[in-house]
Amino acid sequence: MSLEQRIKSLVGVRNILHQFIKKESLNTPTYSEFENIINLAEIRNPWFTKKNVLFAFEYWSNTLTYDNISNWLSHYPIPEHNSKTAGLILAGNIPMVGFHDCLCVLLTGYKANIKLSSKDNVLIPFFLNLWKEFCEEIEFEFVEILKEYDVVLSTGSNNTARYFEHYFKNVPHIIRKNRTGVAVLTGNETDEELLAFSNDVFTYFGLGCRNVSQIIIPRTYNMDRLFDAFLHHEDIINHNKYANNYDYNKAIYLMNKNTFWDNNFFLLKKSDELFSPVGVLYYKTNYILIPAVKLFVSRNRPKIQCVVSNEDIEDLDTIPFGQSQNPKLSDYPDGIDTLTFLLSSI
Secondary structure (H helix, E strand, C coil): CCHHHHHHHHHHHHHHHHHHHCCCCCCCHHHHHHHHHHHHHHHHCCCCCHHHHHHHHHHHHHHCCHHHHHHHHCCCCCCCCCCCEEEEECCCCCCCCCHHHHHHHHHCCCEEEEECCCCCCCHHHHHHHHHHHHCCCCCEEECCCCCCCCEEEEECCHHHHHHHHHHCCCCCEEEECCCEEEEECCCCCCHHHHHHHHHHHHHHHHCCCCCEEEEEEECCCCHHHHHHHHHHHHHHHHCHHHHHHHHHHHHHHHHCCCCCEECCCCEEEECCCCCCCCCEEEEEEECCHHHHHHHHHHHHHHHEEEEEECCCCCCCCEECCCCCCCCCCCCCHHHCCHHHHHHHCC
């Protein structure tokens, strides 16, 4: 099957998704299927609320246009035939987080042996099976244990990465570890920018590797403006699992007599650490902001997925406020070009 046919079939899936998002297919079997799959995803994983799943759906609806896919793939010498198999071990921290790897593998003609995360074993099979209805030639199989593979893509924790690096040492592989987002606030942000920034923190309950978990601010920063912007997400505390995390971390900080800010739905704590717990946002201050940011990022580069700011900081590929969860198809996890890796292994 030609690459052009694979692209068009994927766009066909996108068009059905787009009709659902825009509610253009009400009272049809397809619409009911989408509603059912959203409900099932939340039953299997309470973090996958309807709001968060719809956010992921809208992202893919906006991303998988014919122009976007064609422009992305036009930079690569993708062959018409590929007899190799790729093993995928997918994460499940946010809805459909492993879908990009599936696209890279199937668009380059690999057969995909996919080990799903138990936290996200509903949405990706639904969309891949829907794609196969448009394109019977794509090959994938869901497995409990990877047994057949010529290359491996794996995303997980630092602990699982150590195991996978040893287990797959004799096979071409990409093994991804824990990463997170960092933000730089100067105090010159508009109210609209801070409101957009709040989405970088709270979308998906902060569970994504592109969510901001550490902010770097001037020592004179007005925290009240930040709290005002974050009020847009105050209903997050009504989610039981999020509230349990918030209450637990607050109790720990109180028992340890730690200093922190609290607005009754999230905690702001000063720390040099990168990875904040659910319900907590870390911050660090400095008088000389930009040089401090560059030093901090350079020291922690293997742990940082993205840097969010309205400042154009030299040597840092910053992302505008509100866009951390809207990467382009060419914004590869960990900065490793997945397509180049896959094509080099054919």
